Amino acid sequence: MSEQLPAILLLSPLFGALITGLVGMTDHRRCFPILATALTVSLFCAISLLAQVVKSGPIDYFVGGWDPQRVPLGIGIQLRIDGINALLLVVITTVALLTSIYSIRRAGEENTEKTPQFYMLSQMLCVGLLGITVTADAFNLFVLVEVSSLTSYALVAMGSKPRGTMAAFNYIIMGTIGASFYLLGVGYLYMKTGMLNMAAIHQILSDPNVGHSPTVYVAFILILVGVWTKMAFFPLYGWLPNAYSYCPSTTSCLLAPLMTKVSVYVMIRVMLSVFGSEWIFQSLGWSHTVVWLACIAIVAGSVLALAQVELKKMLCYLIVAEVGYMVGGAWLANHWGMVGAIYHILSDAFMTLCLFIAANIFIKNRRAERIDQLEGLFKKMPITTTGFVIGALAMIGVPPTAGFFSKWYLLRGGIESGQWGYVVALLISSLVNAILFFRIFEVAYFGKNPVESHDAHHDHEDETQPSSVGDSTLFSGEGRPTTVIPLLITAAIIVLLGVFNGPIVEIIQQALDGMPVVGAAIR
Amino acid sequence: MEFIQNSVLPHFNYWVYVILMMIGLYAMITKKNLVKKLIGMTIFQTAIILFYVSIGVKTGSTIPILEHHAEEHGEAVTDTGGHHEEAPGEHESHDSIHAVDPDHFANPLPHVLMLTAIVVGVSTLGVALAISQSIYKDFGTLEEHEILEKIKQGGPGIDV
Amino acid sequence: MKWLGLIATAFTGILLLSATPYFPSFGDPNSPANAGVNGGVSVSQYYITETYTDTKVPNIVTAVLADYRGYDTMFETVVIFAAGVAIFAILRSFGGTTIPSHPTAIDTSVEGDHQRIIIGMTCKLIIPVIQLFALYVVAHGHHSPGGGFQGGVILGASFILMALAKELDTALARFSEKRYLALACVGIFIYSGFGLLCVALERNFLDYGILHRLMPATDEIMARSHSMLGVEVGVAFTVTAIMFAIYANLSSKGRLEQGF
Numbered sequence: 001m002s003e004q005l006p007a008i009l010l011l012s013p014l015f016g017a018l019i020t021g022l023v024g025m026t027d028h029r030r031c032f033p034i035l036a037t038a039l040t041v042s043l044f045c046a047i048s049l050l051a052q053v054v055k056s057g058p059i060d061y062f063v064g065g066w067d068p069q070r071v072p073l074g075i076g077i078q079l080r081i082d083g084i085n086a087l088l089l090v091v092i093t094t095v096a097l098l099t100s101i102y103s104i105r106r107a108g109e110e111n112t113e114k115t116p117q118f119y120m121l122s123q124m125l126c127v128g129l130l131g132i133t134v135t136a137d138a139f140n141l142f143v144l145v146e147v148s149s150l151t152s153y154a155l156v157a158m159g160s161k162p163r164g165t166m167a168a169f170n171y172i173i174m175g176t177i178g179a180s181f182y183l184l185g186v187g188y189l190y191m192k193t194g195m196l197n198m199a200a201i202h203q204i205l206s207d208p209n210v211g212h213s214p215t216v217y218v219a220f221i222l223i224l225v226g227v228w229t230k231m232a233f234f235p236l237y238g239w240l241p242n243a244y245s246y247c248p249s250t251t252s253c254l255l256a257p258l259m260t261k262v263s264v265y266v267m268i269r270v271m272l273s274v275f276g277s278e279w280i281f282q283s284l285g286w287s288h289t290v291v292w293l294a295c296i297a298i299v300a301g302s303v304l305a306l307a308q309v310e311l312k313k314m315l316c317y318l319i320v321a322e323v324g325y326m327v328g329g330a331w332l333a334n335h336w337g338m339v340g341a342i343y344h345i346l347s348d349a350f351m352t353l354c355l356f357i358a359a360n361i362f363i364k365n366r367r368a369e370r371i372d373q374l375e376g377l378f379k380k381m382p383i384t385t386t387g388f389v390i391g392a393l394a395m396i397g398v399p400p401t402a403g404f405f406s407k408w409y410l411l412r413g414g415i416e417s418g419q420w421g422y423v424v425a426l427l428i429s430s431l432v433n434a435i436l437f438f439r440i441f442e443v444a445y446f447g448k449n450p451v452e453s454h455d456a457h458h459d460h461e462d463e464t465q466p467s468s469v470g471d472s473t474l475f476s477g478e479g480r481p482t483t484v485i486p487l488l489i490t491a492a493i494i495v496l497l498g499v500f501n502g503p504i505v506e507i508i509q510q511a512l513d514g515m516p517v518v519g520a521a522i523r
Numbered sequence: 524m525e526f527i528q529n530s531v532l533p534h535f536n537y538w539v540y541v542i543l544m545m546i547g548l549y550a551m552i553t554k555k556n557l558v559k560k561l562i563g564m565t566i567f568q569t570a571i572i573l574f575y576v577s578i579g580v581k582t583g584s585t586i587p588i589l590e591h592h593a594e595e596h597g598e599a600v601t602d603t604g605g606h607h608e609e610a611p612g613e614h615e616s617h618d619s620i621h622a623v624d625p626d627h628f629a630n631p632l633p634h635v636l637m638l639t640a641i642v643v644g645v646s647t648l649g650v651a652l653a654i655s656q657s658i659y660k661d662f663g664t665l666e667e668h669e670i671l672e673k674i675k676q677g678g679p680g681i682d683v
Numbered sequence: 684m685k686w687l688g689l690i691a692t693a694f695t696g697i698l699l700l701s702a703t704p705y706f707p708s709f710g711d712p713n714s715p716a717n718a719g720v721n722g723g724v725s726v727s728q729y730y731i732t733e734t735y736t737d738t739k740v741p742n743i744v745t746a747v748l749a750d751y752r753g754y755d756t757m758f759e760t761v762v763i764f765a766a767g768v769a770i771f772a773i774l775r776s777f778g779g780t781t782i783p784s785h786p787t788a789i790d791t792s793v794e795g796d797h798q799r800i801i802i803g804m805t806c807k808l809i810i811p812v813i814q815l816f817a818l819y820v821v822a823h824g825h826h827s828p829g830g831g832f833q834g835g836v837i838l839g840a841s842f843i844l845m846a847l848a849k850e851l852d853t854a855l856a857r858f859s860e861k862r863y864l865a866l867a868c869v870g871i872f873i874y875s876g877f878g879l880l881c882v883a884l885e886r887n888f889l890d891y892g893i894l895h896r897l898m899p900a901t902d903e904i905m906a907r908s909h910s911m912l913g914v915e916v917g918v919a920f921t922v923t924a925i926m927f928a929i930y931a932n933l934s935s936k937g938r939l940e941q942g943f
Contacts, residue, residue: 007888011875014761018875021768021868025861063754065881065890071733072724077754117772124765131758139636143758146643150650150762154769157654162661165654165773166670172651173551176564183571183640184544184699191578191706194715194725196632204720218702533708541703545696552688579727581717582710587731588827589741623735625728626712631743632727633716635752638744639759642832646766649929653770656936 002048006061006079009045009089010130013038017123024116031119032104038123039097042130046089049081054507058082058514060136074197080136080273083511084342087504088133088265091349094493095257096126098486102357103250105482106364110248111158118158122254125151129262138186138274139196141266142179145230148262149175152255159248167242174239178229185222188215189274198273211279220284223270231263231323234297241316249360252312257353260319261345264326268341271330272515281333288419294328295425297321302432309370311359314436315352318395321429322348328422329410335512337413340406342508347394347402347497354391354490358384361479361487371440375447381478383488385444390491392437394498397430402497409505536577543570557655557665561648568644572637579630587631589623738907740825748830749911753889756914757874760921764867767925771864774937806848813841821919825908831915835922842927851935858927860939867924873917877910 016038024031053059059081062068066076081089100122111118128148135141153175157168190196192215193204205211225236232240244256271280281287301321308314326348329341361384362368362377377385394403407426414423478484497504531538543566550563655665662670707714719725730747740746748756821834846854878889886893891910892903901909931939 004882004888007878007882011879011888014871014875018868018872022865025864061887063888063890064750065887065892066751067887071737072726072729074724074726075729076751111772113777114772114775117768120768121765121772124761124768127758127761137755139639140752140755140758143639143643143755143762146647146762147758147765150646150765150769153650153654154765154772157657157769157773162658163674165657165661166674169557169651169654169658172647172654173560173564176567176647176651177548177551180567180571184574187571187575187578188702190633191714191716192720194717194719194727196726200724204723207721210715210720213705215702215705218698221698530704534703534706536709537703537706538700541696541699544699545692548695549688549692552691553685577709578714578716580710581712584712586828587743589735589743623732625718625725625731628731628743630717630727631730631747634744635747635755638748638832639755642759643762646762649766649933650769650773652933653773653929656933657773660936 002052003059003061005045005049005052006059006081006134007063009042009049009134010127012041012045013123013126013130017120017127020116020120020123024119028108028115031116032100032107035100035119035123036097039093039100039126042126043090043093043097046086046093050083050086050090050507053081053083053086054510058511061134074195074200077140078136078197078199079134080199081134082514083507085133085265085269087342087346087507088262089130091346092126092129092133092258092262095349095353096122096254098353098357098490099250099253101486102253102360102483105480106248106250106360110160110250114158118155118250121151121155121158122250125155125254125258129258132262132266136198136273137196138189138198138201138270142183142186145179145182145266148259149179149230152251152259155251155255156243156247158251159246161246163242164246164248167239167246171239171243174229174236178226178236181222181226181229183226185219185224185226188219188222192216192219198269201274202276205275205279212283217284220275224267227263227267227270228327231260231267231327232320233323233327234293234300234320237297237301237320237323240320241313244316244319245310245312249364253353253356253360256315256319256356257349260323261326261349264323264330264341264345267327268330268338272512277333277515287331287333287417290331291328291419291422294324294331295421297324298328298425298429302429305436306432309372311362311369311371311374311440312356314371315355315359318355318433318436319352322352325407325410325426325429328419328425329413332410332413332417332419332422334413334417335509336409336416338512339505339508340409340411340413343402343409343501343505344406346504347406347494350490350494350497351391351394351403354387354487354494355395357483357487357490358388358391361483362388364483365479372443372447374440374444377444383478383484387484387487387491389441390494392433392440394494396433396437400495400498402494402501405498405501536573536580540570540574540577543567543573555667557658557667561651561655564651565644565648568640568647572640572644575633575637575640579633581626581629584627584629587628587634589628737904738911739904740908740911742825742827744828745824745830745911745915749914750889750891750907753878753914756918757871757878757889760871760874760918763925764871764921767864767867767928770929770932774932775939776937802848806844810841810845813844814838817841817919817923821915822912824915825911831918832922834915835919836926838919838923839926839930842923843930846927846930846934851931851939854927855931855939860928860931863924863928867921867928870917870919870921870924873920874914877914877917 016034020031020034024034049059061079063077063079107118108115125148128144128151131144132141132148135144153168153172156171157165189201192210192213193201195201195204205216229236244252298321301317301324305314305317305321308317326341326344329337329344362374368374394401397404397407407430411423411426414426547563547567547570551560551567554560554563659665662673664670712718717727719728730743734740734743734746738746738750817834817838820829820837821831824830842854842858877891881890881893882888884893884896891907894910895901895903895906898906898909
C-alpha cells in the first residue's frame, strides 16, 4: 500500500469534499469531522512520504500505470516527490489542519448557511495545492493551479464585506492573467519540444539547438511572469493586500500562508526541473537583474507595510516583501541562496499563519483592526499576544526562531555570490520589520488601556461565555481555545523548525543534489 | 511585402492569435466596466486555444479518429460499409488500423489540452460572473471607478 | 491606467511576435510537437499509432483524455465542480429577501398566450430529442467526436432550455437544487471511484486495466475501454448538474425563484 501514498494523499481531501457535499448539507456539524479526518489522513501520507524519501530517494508515481518500463516517458502523467516537495506537503497539510481547528466555530459564524460550502472549497483548495506540489507534468500543473485558484476566488468572495467581493474580482482578473501566461509558456515549450513531462522537456532542452531557440526564452519569460503574478511579486502584487485583508478570517488563515508559498515553489520547480539550473544561470544570465527586482520588491514591500495603519493590511505587505526574499534567494545562483529560499518557504508559511491567526483573534475579540487599537493587549490576552510575539520575532529574524535561520542562509547566499544589494535589502527589511513590530509591542504593552471601551467589553463577554474559560480572570480576555491552541502550536512549530534547522537543510541539500543538472551552477 | 510573405504568411495563425490576445489583455487591464473586463478575459482565453490548436495542425490530415481514416484511405479495408458496424475489438480490423501513418491524423494532444482549457475557462467565467453579480448587489453598479468612489466614501454597508 | 495597459499589452505582443519567426511553419507534419525532436520519442505519434493496441478505442482524443491523461481530466471535472460550489457559495441567498417575484412580467395577453403555446409545444417536442442526443454523445464518445463534457453540456442545455421556455421553477421541479448538487458529487465519485478501485486492486491510480477482474468476459485492454465509458458518464453527471446550477443561480441572483 505504501507505494500508493501519493494518490491517497490527494484523494483523501477530494473525497472529503465530496462526502461533505453529500452528507454535510443537512447537518453542518458533520462537516468538521470529515475535514479533520481527510486532512489527518493526508498529513499521515505526507509524513510517511517524507520518511520514505529521506530513506530511499525520490519517489516516482505514474498515474494510470503508464510507466517508462511499458511506454516512453511522457505518455502518461507522472508525479514526483523529492525531499523538497515532501517537506512542502507536510507544511501544507499541517497548515490546513491548524486552520481547520481555528475554523471550528468561526466558519459557522462567518458563513452561517454556507458552512458546508466553505469546508468543501477549503478541501478542494488543499487538493489543488498538494497536486501542484507533487506533479511532474507541466500541463497538469496548470489544471491544479486552476483548481486552487478557483476555490480561493470563491473563498475570498464568500465573505459579507463588499470590499472583499471587489477584491475577489481583481484577484480573478490577475489570477487568470497569471495562469494564462503560464499556459502560453507551456504551449511554447510544447511547440519546441513536443513534450509535457518536466523531465522529458528538460532532456530535450539540454540540446543546445533547442535550448537556445528564442521560442524557449520567450516561453521562460511567459512562465516566469505568470508565476510572478500568482505569487504577487512586487510590481504584480496589486491583488493581494485587499484580497487577503477583506476576506473572512478563516479564509485569510488558509490562503495567506499557502498560496504565495506554493507559487514560489512552482517557480523553483520550473527553474530546476524544467529548464535546469545550468540553462537558467549560465545561458540566460539574468541572475543579477532578477535579484535587483527582488531587492526592489523587498524594500517596497517593507516600506508599504510601514505606511499601513491596519494590522492585516500591514501583514499582507509583509508577504509581498517575503516573496521578494524567496525570489531573490532562488535567483542568487548559488547553493545557499537556493537552500535559503526553500527553507524560507517552509518557515514563512508558519510565520504568516501565526501572525494571521493572532491578528484575526485580535480583530474578533477586541475589534482591533488598526494598530493603535491594540492598546493593553498584553494584559488582556497574554497567551494570544505571546503567540503573536513569537511570530513577530521570527519575522524580524531573532534566533532561535525559524525566521532567523532562513535569513541566515539567504544572507550567506547573498554574500557568497557577491550580491550586496540583496544583502542590504534583507537587512533593511529586517530593520523595518523590527520597527513595525516593536511599534506594535509598545502599543500593546505600554499603551494606555482605554477605559475598557464598553462595546469591546460586551463583545468579549459574549465571546468567552460559551468557551468555559470565562471564570479565570487571567484568561478572561483570551479567544476561544479552538483559536488559541492552533496559534500556540504554530508558535511552537516556528521555534522547533528553527532549532531543528540542521536536519531540514540536510534534506533540502540531498534533494538539490539529486536534481537532474544541479552541477556546477549551483554547487 | 517580402516581410509579409516570409514571416507573416507561414505563421498566419500565430499572428492572429497574438492580435486577439493583445485585444483581450488590453480590455482586461484598462476597461472600466467589469463585464467588459470579463469579455476581454474570454477573448484572451480563446486566443490561447487558437494558439494550441494551431500547433497540432498537419497539412492534409484528418481528425484523430481511426475508423474514418481507414475508410477514407482504404487501407486494407475491403467492405467499407461493414467495417463501420464492426465491433472495434475484433482482430482483423485491429491489424489494418495498427498500420496507421501518423501523418494522416491531426495531433490529438493539443485538442485534449484545449478541452481542459475550455472547461477551465468556462468555470472561471461562471465564477467571475457570479462575483460581478454579487458586486452589483452590493454597490448597485458595475463601473469600476464608481465602485472605487463608493468604497472611498464608505456608503451604507461598506465598512472602510 | 490606459497608457500603462497599452504599454503592457504592446510589450507582451512584441515579445510574443518576436518568437513567431522561429516557430515551425503552420501545418508542418514534422514539427517537434507533431513528430518529436531529432527522431526522439514523439508523444503525439505514439498516441496515434498505439492507442488502438493499448485501449481498443478508435477516437484517440477520448483515449488520451480519459486514459493516458485521465488524471488531468479528473481535476478538470473537479474544476467544474469547484465552480458550481463557488457560485453557490457566492450567490445563493436563502429566503430572507423580501423582494416579491413579479408575475406581471409574464405577458398574459392573447397574443402572449399564443406565443407561449408555440414555444411550449416546440420545447416539449425538442427537449426529449436533445436529451437523447446528449446520451448518444456521451455513450458514443469512443467512436465519434463526443464524450462526457460535450454530452453533459448538451444535457445541461436541455434543462436550461426548459427554464428559458417555461419558468425556472418548472425546470427546478424536475431537477431540484438538492438533486443537482448530489448529482455533481456523484459524478466525481464515479470518476475517482474508478481510480480508487484500481488502487484497491493494487495497481496505480486510474490504471483501468486491472478492472478486468471485476468485469466479466473482458481482458485488460477492453477493461480500459469500458472504464473510459464509465468515467465519461461520471464527467457527464457533474457537467450536466453544474451547467444547470450556474444558469439557475446566475439567472435568479441566487434566489432560485422566478422573476426579479
